[in-house]
Amino acid sequence: MKKFDICIIGSGAGGALAAYGLQKKFDSIAIFEKGDWVKRSQTPLYALSHIYRDQGFVSGMGNALIGIPTGEAIGGTTVINSGTCFETPKAVIQEWKESLDINISYEELSPYFSKLRELLSIQKVSEDRISSGNKLFREGLQKLGFQNSFPLDRAEKECVGSGRCPFVCPEAAKQSTDVSILPKFLAQGGEVISNTSITHILEEKDKVLLYGKTKEGKKIKSECRTLVIAGGTLSSPILIRKNRLGSHWRKTGNELSIHPALKVLAQLSYPLESWNGVPQALGFKHPNFPALSFEGVFTPPQLASIVLPLDGKNLDDWLQNYNRVASFGVLAKDTSRGKVRSYPGFGLWVWYFLNQKDFLALREGARFMGLTYLAAGAQKVVLPFNGIQNEFSNFDELKNFNFSPLKPSQLYAMGFHPLGTCGMGRVVDDHLKLYGSQRIFVADGSVVPSSLGVNPQITIMALALRLAEQL
Numbered sequence: 001m002k003k004f005d006i007c008i009i010g011s012g013a014g015g016a017l018a019a020y021g022l023q024k025k026f027d028s029i030a031i032f033e034k035g036d037w038v039k040r041s042q043t044p045l046y047a048l049s050h051i052y053r054d055q056g057f058v059s060g061m062g063n064a065l066i067g068i069p070t071g072e073a074i075g076g077t078t079v080i081n082s083g084t085c086f087e088t089p090k091a092v093i094q095e096w097k098e099s100l101d102i103n104i105s106y107e108e109l110s111p112y113f114s115k116l117r118e119l120l121s122i123q124k125v126s127e128d129r130i131s132s133g134n135k136l137f138r139e140g141l142q143k144l145g146f147q148n149s150f151p152l153d154r155a156e157k158e159c160v161g162s163g164r165c166p167f168v169c170p171e172a173a174k175q176s177t178d179v180s181i182l183p184k185f186l187a188q189g190g191e192v193i194s195n196t197s198i199t200h201i202l203e204e205k206d207k208v209l210l211y212g213k214t215k216e217g218k219k220i221k222s223e224c225r226t227l228v229i230a231g232g233t234l235s236s237p238i239l240i241r242k243n244r245l246g247s248h249w250r251k252t253g254n255e256l257s258i259h260p261a262l263k264v265l266a267q268l269s270y271p272l273e274s275w276n277g278v279p280q281a282l283g284f285k286h287p288n289f290p291a292l293s294f295e296g297v298f299t300p301p302q303l304a305s306i307v308l309p310l311d312g313k314n315l316d317d318w319l320q321n322y323n324r325v326a327s328f329g330v331l332a333k334d335t336s337r338g339k340v341r342s343y344p345g346f347g348l349w350v351w352y353f354l355n356q357k358d359f360l361a362l363r364e365g366a367r368f369m370g371l372t373y374l375a376a377g378a379q380k381v382v383l384p385f386n387g388i389q390n391e392f393s394n395f396d397e398l399k400n401f402n403f404s405p406l407k408p409s410q411l412y413a414m415g416f417h418p419l420g421t422c423g424m425g426r427v428v429d430d431h432l433k434l435y436g437s438q439r440i441f442v443a444d445g446s447v448v449p450s451s452l453g454v455n456p457q458i459t460i461m462a463l464a465l466r467l468a469e470q471l
């Protein structure tokens with residue numbers, strides 16, 4: 001049995017940064033990771049089928065079916081994310097303070113944001129790498145009188161704009177944690193134990209025991225003085241519940257927020273080749289929709305059919321002309337909530353109920369994206385709705401279309417940012433220590449207690465660095 005000062009479960013945004021920070025203080029640190037190192041030569045389909053958990057099919061069920069993809073690899077979901085970076089909004093930190101009595105301030109997190117700028121080489125997307133689909137959306141916004149789109153901050157180094165960020169960056173330019181953090185951790189003597197799942201955890205007075213198995217089925221056992229659980233929002237609550245860790249394990253898995261998101265595609269009369277350049281390059285805030293954040297997106301041609309809510313000839317037309325297609329997305333700072341459980345013989349079960357407020361905001365956000373592309377000269381747009389007219393080529397028709405019969409179950413939606421299932425103030429304290437435990441901490445998206453309204457990796461990483469400094 002191997003003994004460590006610190007064991008960490010998971011090597012994604014939270015786990016890798018906690019490991020990096022803790023290395024300054026502790027001699028022996030091991031990260032246990034279910035997934036493997038990724039190969040840069042993988043195709044988008046390979047990435048979807050091998051690195052996305054359950055081939056990307058994990059979904060929140062409720063009044064809508066909403067895909068909630070996460071990554072299982074060294075680097076976790078950062079390997080398949082878009083690289084976009086936002087600091088935690090000051091207003092959200094204030095909400096935490098007021099409604100959950102969480103004692104964290106923006107000023108306290110600010111040095112960690114600065115550190116992350118350096119570690120992840122965070123920079124704005126340069127004009128020459130903004131994909132044509134993003135630029136077209138900006139043109140549409142300008143025609144509608146909006147001048148406030150902005151280039152996004154991204155974790156990238158020498159990005160050549162190959163348009164594949166969510167399907168493993170082929171150039172290792174995106175600064176996922178397997179590229180930016182874990183090589184440093186390994187160089188300083190840290191250990192990354194790949195292809196190994198932790199299944200059982202036992203906290204004793206002076207140590208924590210971990211049990212798990214490798215991909216090949218070999219059983220492993222380890223011991224540490226302190227454990228950091230960073231398996232992600234869908235996995236950490238399952239581990240804590242199953243092993244009845246701490247005093248609040250019954251509360252884990254609740255209060256799931258996901259940033260439900262929609263995308264709209266537009267077809268132009270001329271080639272755009274939107275797959276060139278950074279797919280998530282521009283952001284936009286609409287003054288009338290404060291809960292919505294608009295961001296660029298583009299799915300590589302190999303996977304185009306899965307993002308088009310069409311069939312037959314209509315689908316054929318969009319696929320044949322994919323070189324003339326642009327797309328943009330919107331996410332909601334959700335007030336809807338869900339929960340995560342695991343059942344014997346069934347496995348992971350995610351429930352999420354999209355409430356009317358979030359649903360209507362998203363519906364109107366999708367309409368607005370369609371109008372923006374039509375204003376920019378698109379021949380037609382397709383909205384992410386099923387069972388109702390979803391293709392439009394006329395601006396006024398879309399503007400005035402009556403979408404009131406549409407229900408949440410007809411949305412073609414995703415939730416890329418699961419958060420909150422071991423929230424601070426509910427399951428862990430504001431130092432991320434599991435209530436009722438002496439030796440177990442949680443440092444991943446699950447501790448973020450409410451919907452952020454912005455992409456979460458920097459919040460998760462900053463909280464993990466703060467934990468490492470305080471431990």
Ligand SMILES: Cc1cc2nc3c(=O)[nH]c(=O)nc-3n(C[C@H](O)[C@H](O)[C@H](O)COP(=O)(O)OP(=O)(O)OC[C@H]3O[C@@H](n4cnc5c(N)ncnc54)[C@H](O)[C@@H]3O)c2cc1C
Nearest residue numbers: 010012014034076077081082083084198231444445455457
């Ligand atoms: C397509 C997509 C695009 C995104 N784009 C952005 C973006 O542009 N910007 C942004 O800020 N965020 C983005 N995100 C979200 C962001 O990447 C995640 O919120 C973040 O990585 C979550 O960090 P985490 O530490 O909670 O978990 P993860 O990064 O998911 O890491 C958890 C790791 O733990 C491992 N694990 C789980 N259970 C066990 C176990 N029992 N034993 C061993 N290992 C285990 C998993 O295999 C996984 O590797 C995106 C997400 C997706 C899916």
Ligand code: SF4
Nearest residue numbers: 159162163164165169
């Ligand atoms: S645009 Fe291409 S090179 Fe740049 S980070 Fe994304 S996948 Fe990597």
